[in-house]
Amino acid sequence: MEHANNRLIVSFVLLLLISACGPAEKEDTDRTEFDSTEVSSKRTTDHFESDERGIEDSVIYEFARKYPEMQYAYLPTDEGRITTVKGNYQVEIDGVDGPADLEKFARRMEELYESRERNREAYNEGIDKPAAPLRGYDAYYEILDQNFEYPEGADKNTPEATVFVEFVVDESGNVAQVKAVSGTYYHKDSEVVRAVEKAAEQAIKEADMKWKPAEKAGKPVKMKLEIPVPVTPD
Structure with a gap:
């Protein structure tokens, strides 16, 4: 067949x-x-x-x-x-x-x-109010789209793909522990995968927007999030 x-x-x-x-x-x-x-x-x-x-x-x-x-x-x-x-x-x-x-x-x-x-x-058990970008998710994703730099020479077979990236928003609204989730984007060429994942991580690390921290019982606490970053060729 x-x-x-x-x-x-x-x-x-x-x-x-x-x-x-x-x-x-x-x-x-x-x-x-x-x-x-x-x-x-x-x-x-x-x-x-x-x-x-x-x-x-x-x-x-x-x-x-x-x-x-x-x-x-x-x-x-x-x-x-x-x-x-x-x-x-x-x-x-x-x-x-x-x-x-x-x-x-x-x-x-x-x-x-x-x-x-x-x-x-x-990880986020007991959180009453989740963390959120100060200017909202729409504005945050616009920044990520602008920040993402498609790796030079990388394969363009999946131009509309997505890499998921996990990070923590701390009590002050800062982003830390940024790491692409392994396996959400798989290419037979490991160099392409590493380059794309690194570009997705950098897009979040360089995003110029503070977050409002999560709250638990009225106090700011850390929160772990997973964000989809579009993989788009320049």
């Missing part, structure tokens, strides 16, 4: 771009191997080992191993279950053959997103 140029909508409204797969017999064999209960003990993809970060997830590693040309990224949409302060998102996936594998990958991406949400909720 040919999957080229088909689009599948799976749970939480994922847009999946599918390349051609091989004969049915070979696909069944590969799937049996891939869905084996024997989980690899290796936790990072070959592409990410050099920077000691990696995608620390066995499922994603297995996909990267089986599909060396795989790439994925979050894209903004009008509808979808994955939501942030900016809006809804779906995930575009290239280079993965077969609806069963795509659905498995989609489920894992949703689990990872929800896990990050739970971790932030635990």
Whole structure:
């Protein structure tokens, strides 16, 4: 069965771009191997080992191993279950053959997103009033768009992609501990990933806007946030 140029909508409204797969017999064999209960003990993809970060997830590693040309990224949409302060998102996936594998990958991406949400909720427990940019999110995202510098020479296959960046707003409204969330933007070339993630982090670090700190029982406290930064070529 040919999957080229088909689009599948799976749970939480994922847009999946599918390349051609091989004969049915070979696909069944590969799937049996891939869905084996024997989980690899290796936790990072070959592409990410050099920077000691990696995608620390066995499922994603297995996909990267089986599909060396795989790439994925979050894209903004009008509808979808994955939501942030900016809006809804779906995930575009290239280079993965077969609806069963795509659905498995989609489920894992949703689990990872929800896990990050739970971790932030635990960190922010008891907060009565969340932190917010002094001039509002619309103005803040305009600044991020202006600050983001697309890395020179980076691949432009996903110009509308998004990198999620986590940071903490402290009691004085300052932004600290800025770090791109590993795995929200994946490219087969690790140099592209590092460059794009660094550009997203810099866009937030250089944003000239103070935040109003979160409050707990009427007192300012730290709060952890995750912000989507658009990846847009100049």
